[in-house]
Amino acid sequence: MRTNQHLRLLAFVAAVCLLAFSGRVNAHSSNSSGEAAAEGTGGLREVIDARYMGRYLEWKKEFLSTDIGRAQWEMYSHHPHLLLTITVSGSNANGAGSGKYKWNDKGELIEATISLGRELNEGFPSSVYYPVMNALEPFEAKQLIGGSVLAATKIAHEFGHVMKISSTPKDLYHLQTQLVPVYNKIFLNNGYNVNDPRLVELAKQMGGNPVELWEDREYWGEANAMLFLRDRVAKEKFHCRLFNKIKRAVEEYAKNYEERFAEIAKSQGAIYACSWR
Numbered sequence: 001m002r003t004n005q006h007l008r009l010l011a012f013v014a015a016v017c018l019l020a021f022s023g024r025v026n027a028h029s030s031n032s033s034g035e036a037a038a039e040g041t042g043g044l045r046e047v048i049d050a051r052y053m054g055r056y057l058e059w060k061k062e063f064l065s066t067d068i069g070r071a072q073w074e075m076y077s078h079h080p081h082l083l084l085t086i087t088v089s090g091s092n093a094n095g096a097g098s099g100k101y102k103w104n105d106k107g108e109l110i111e112a113t114i115s116l117g118r119e120l121n122e123g124f125p126s127s128v129y130y131p132v133m134n135a136l137e138p139f140e141a142k143q144l145i146g147g148s149v150l151a152a153t154k155i156a157h158e159f160g161h162v163m164k165i166s167s168t169p170k171d172l173y174h175l176q177t178q179l180v181p182v183y184n185k186i187f188l189n190n191g192y193n194v195n196d197p198r199l200v201e202l203a204k205q206m207g208g209n210p211v212e213l214w215e216d217r218e219y220w221g222e223a224n225a226m227l228f229l230r231d232r233v234a235k236e237k238f239h240c241r242l243f244n245k246i247k248r249a250v251e252e253y254a255k256n257y258e259e260r261f262a263e264i265a266k267s268q269g270a271i272y273a274c275s276w277r
């Protein structure tokens, strides 16, 4: 559809501008230091200010109320080399972010930080890049779910980022961090021409243009968010309505990434039986 293509181009330009001016390869990455940190012990470290502790424990309880949440938490609690820090921050109140990645000389991820907004239980991101978290909105409005489910879904999204970055080669990540600003600078000065041979070459080296890299990361976060919701709402009457809503958004905005969502839907008969084929 022409209108849809036009909207996607506008979204692309807007996303590049956002990425360029925020100066980050990944809206969720706050540190891309190449230094190898001292080899420490893996595990999960919670650094929570006393004034946010009550709400944080509620969100965590919600995340741990599912098999998948418990399994992922256990995995990081006993991780042999990755130290995952979780913190609640006063900034980006409804959002969350993952970053401060560090690798050892063997190329293993040894440090990562997930920073949760202090009002994580509120605020629904757009369905274009966040088809899973966004789908919760009408169910929250009708009080079928509480804010803690939204917060726990956002935690699952961030765990998805950390899992994905653990399997991304360190050198590729650093190459992307270096080349994305170069790409964005050219793009913003060449009349938004993605066919510019310099940009085609940069995208080839990085494994995609900045928006493709960014949306791929976001959709991995959303895939893990969906995994969490699959367990969380399995017994709720509205689970088919929720997953149909996710499906429609994925089909409309994330067609190229549909497979990773469909795999999760197929991994549990109940959701698959809804309508996901």
Ligand SMILES: [Zn+2]
Residues within 6 Å of the ligand: 028, 157, 161, 217, 218, 221
């Ligand atoms: Zn994200």
